[in-house]
Amino acid sequence: FKDDAPKSVAAFVAAAKAGAYDGSPFARAVPGFLVQAAARKAGGELPFESLPGRGFQEPGRMAVPAQDGVSVPGQFFVTLLPAPWLDGKHAVMGEVTKGLALLDAASREPRRERAADGALADAPLDPLRIRSVRFEDRP
Template sequence: MALVQKQEEGSVILQTSMGAITVELYWRHAPRTCANFYLLAKRGFYNGTIFHRIIPDFMIQGGDPTGTGRGGTSIYASPFPDEHHPQLRFTGAGILAMANSGPNTNGSQFFLTLAPTPFLDRKHTIFGRVKEGMGVVQRLGRVGTDAEDRPREEVKVLKAVVVPASDEQEQEQ
């Protein structure tokens, strides 16, 4: 049984307090991870969550409903395995990947890279990229932080909106 019906495969728009970020999901390379992110977004899980960790020239991290970096869950009710694909590498800014606390500990937390981070290859599941809104990601990466990389000003995902693949195809025509 498919986790997400074929017609539901698509992208996600993160409407943040600093602007919109559209992420394309790599369904063929990381289907379980994409299904998790997509369905959490569809259920409103990310709405109102903050970007709780920002490291300039490295990454911005969100997806934790507690805002602490220790919370979150998956659609599978427990952490799920990594999906490393040999063709996917942390080669630049705008890569979407799962944050984790070690191998096979994926939940709801994710991050977007601000620069190439090859030292993360095969340590975090890459499951998408920024399709639109890279300027927003870059502005997020410049938000002032404290000594623990927590933003001094609250930056939120106001709403996560799913865009089914069928809608994406209509927009491209």
């Protein structure tokens, strides 16, 4: 993925190695579709790259959320199913290789259906938290 979205991958790796995501909750969960998290510490800003490359043809794609072509600071999401309609709208920067079933189960836990008082819509009432982020080099 580092060839597909080099800036996003480099920024995410640097932030994760600095512990920016350790202890972060998955603050948004749409059952069977996606879970979304944000950095708890500074340094999690991820650039948006809309590049031809890997899209959302497989579940477990990790991407930078964007609104109007601008990345949402410090956030990323993981798809739980193939979602090709997201291609070109969000920068895919990696994939979950272990634990996707856990994220899918977490997406189905009780959550807020609507935003209230600034809270995210689809915010889990008892969110799953990221213990730590690890990286694997794969061919």
